[in-house]
Amino acid sequence: MKKFSEHKLIKNLKTYTFSIYSAGATFFSLIIVRLIIENWIANFGPRPFTFYFFEFLHTSLFFLLVFIIFTALLIKISKIPFSQSILLLLFGFTFIIFPPIFDWLISITFFNGANFMSYYLFDSINGLEKSFFTFFGDRPHDGITYGTRIMIACALFSLTLITWFKTKSLFRTISIIFIAYVIFFILSAFPSIITILFTNEHFTITRSSVAGFIASPTKILGNQIINPINAINIKMSFIYMGLVIITALSIIYKTRKSQMLSLLKNIRPIQTLYHIGLLFIGMGIAIMFNHAIILPSIFTITALFILCFAIIIAWYATVIFNDIVDQDIDKISNSHRPLIQKTIDEDSYKNIGIFLTILSITLIAMINPHASTLLIAYHAISYLYNTPPLRLKRFPLIATLLAAIASFFIVSIGFIIITPEHSLTGFPPHIVILLIIAYTISLPIKDIKDIAGDKKNNIYTIPVLCGEKVGRLVIAIGIFSSFILSIFALNNFALFFPALLAGSLCFWVLTGQKKEQFVFTPLFTIGIVFFIVSIYGLILALSLIS
Numbered sequence: 001m002k003k004f005s006e007h008k009l010i011k012n013l014k015t016y017t018f019s020i021y022s023a024g025a026t027f028f029s030l031i032i033v034r035l036i037i038e039n040w041i042a043n044f045g046p047r048p049f050t051f052y053f054f055e056f057l058h059t060s061l062f063f064l065l066v067f068i069i070f071t072a073l074l075i076k077i078s079k080i081p082f083s084q085s086i087l088l089l090l091f092g093f094t095f096i097i098f099p100p101i102f103d104w105l106i107s108i109t110f111f112n113g114a115n116f117m118s119y120y121l122f123d124s125i126n127g128l129e130k131s132f133f134t135f136f137g138d139r140p141h142d143g144i145t146y147g148t149r150i151m152i153a154c155a156l157f158s159l160t161l162i163t164w165f166k167t168k169s170l171f172r173t174i175s176i177i178f179i180a181y182v183i184f185f186i187l188s189a190f191p192s193i194i195t196i197l198f199t200n201e202h203f204t205i206t207r208s209s210v211a212g213f214i215a216s217p218t219k220i221l222g223n224q225i226i227n228p229i230n231a232i233n234i235k236m237s238f239i240y241m242g243l244v245i246i247t248a249l250s251i252i253y254k255t256r257k258s259q260m261l262s263l264l265k266n267i268r269p270i271q272t273l274y275h276i277g278l279l280f281i282g283m284g285i286a287i288m289f290n291h292a293i294i295l296p297s298i299f300t301i302t303a304l305f306i307l308c309f310a311i312i313i314a315w316y317a318t319v320i321f322n323d324i325v326d327q328d329i330d331k332i333s334n335s336h337r338p339l340i341q342k343t344i345d346e347d348s349y350k351n352i353g354i355f356l357t358i359l360s361i362t363l364i365a366m367i368n369p370h371a372s373t374l375l376i377a378y379h380a381i382s383y384l385y386n387t388p389p390l391r392l393k394r395f396p397l398i399a400t401l402l403a404a405i406a407s408f409f410i411v412s413i414g415f416i417i418i419t420p421e422h423s424l425t426g427f428p429p430h431i432v433i434l435l436i437i438a439y440t441i442s443l444p445i446k447d448i449k450d451i452a453g454d455k456k457n458n459i460y461t462i463p464v465l466c467g468e469k470v471g472r473l474v475i476a477i478g479i480f481s482s483f484i485l486s487i488f489a490l491n492n493f494a495l496f497f498p499a500l501l502a503g504s505l506c507f508w509v510l511t512g513q514k515k516e517q518f519v520f521t522p523l524f525t526i527g528i529v530f531f532i533v534s535i536y537g538l539i540l541a542l543s544l545i546s
Helices: 002-015 020-041 049-076 082-097 099-110 125-133 146-167 170-188 190-198 207-215 228-255 257-265 269-290 298-325 327-333 346-367 369-386 398-418 429-456 462-489 493-511 522-545
Strands: 218-220 223-225
Touching: 020 049, 020 082, 020 099, 049 082, 049 146, 049 170, 049 228, 082 099, 082 146, 099 146, 146 170, 170 190, 190 207, 190 228, 190 298, 207 228, 218 228, 218 298, 223 228, 228 257, 228 298, 228 346, 269 298, 269 398, 269 429, 269 522, 298 327, 298 346, 298 369, 298 398, 327 429, 346 369, 369 398, 398 429, 429 462, 429 522, 462 493, 462 522, 493 522
Parallel strands: none
Antiparallel strands: 218 223
């Protein structure tokens, strides 16, 4: 047994090679097979598409969270390297297709074909305590059924063998058995735990109160959810996605620390905050002009976290493709970029960009499929803007107009996601015009830090065409004009003095000189202007509310 386990199973895993795409395809194929078996046993009864979509989403995220957590356990406790841990789990995850089959066989053999309901443990504190010490309780017909218990027992046995043969440590072996069982139990009782933490009942919850909290109709952002099964699937999907993001980032940080730090240093915080600001501008417009309402709950907070994360990684995906094309420019103007520092190779960088693009669209679709089409459009415009053969960033005005339209798409996503109609109906046309014009004449500010590199590579930005001094003046006039334009576009003359003050400050920050030198460096200039614009945005919002 020792020879087989060490040399034939674990050590031989080193000879296997796989990509993130093949691993992902294998994982999701297993999920699909599992769902097909469940629906086959249920005779493939007629169900709406939304049921299958959210059932797939919920099941995938649940098992993905399990996969990530147990990857960390194998690395930390069983001392198995990252890639080998993933391969072991992919082989082990073939067991997830068997619980519905076991339940069906046990049902027709011993219970005259009675239906088993495999789901979560909905129970009180006392009931959960009893279930923990009796291997998931005395109700195997529903909740954690016979088939699921067999799968968990097999998983615990496999983890025991793997850890013992790999480490020869009794302490590590006992530790992984206990920790794994606790994790299985927590995930099995997760709706009950959420109900304890985020309702007023806390330690007085009952089985019915858990079902009421998790399965009751609700509104999350702009989505009105009525069907109880969809409510469970959607609510738990949001929670699991939030946890998947946090745990996945933690594992990547632990296993790929230098690469992750290199990517984080390249995140460009001002532009990142700018994109998050665009999202909340859209939400604010929906609330002020379309009477949209956001109901606070743990599920709404999680959905907002997922939404912000999706916008951040969508922006970062465009950064990656821009960096790949702009390497000659970055050698002059931005030598700290990952590709220039050679902290990551170009193929890996490109794969990360593709992955983040797909993930960002998926996350938005999870919240609102209609809004995801706007994010696809955002990525399409960004691609045309950044990459050959068109590479439209080379042409002034056209480049900033495209960037303005892409920015407006992010605003539109924020608007659509929280409006009940999930459309741009009710978006004030004068606000559209204001935003497009303001972004078009203001966004050239981002180019003042890249003058040398852009000039050498024939990127004809305003600062390149006019020189830094005149270019700053042109940009300053554009930004000042945007502030003044907001007064007339909103027909709110109470904004006159705030707009005049903010516009004048931005004008001085951009053009102010001391002994033939500009007072502020390009990067510091962008940061100060962004701060002033943010303060003015808050004043504008308060003015509209009042």
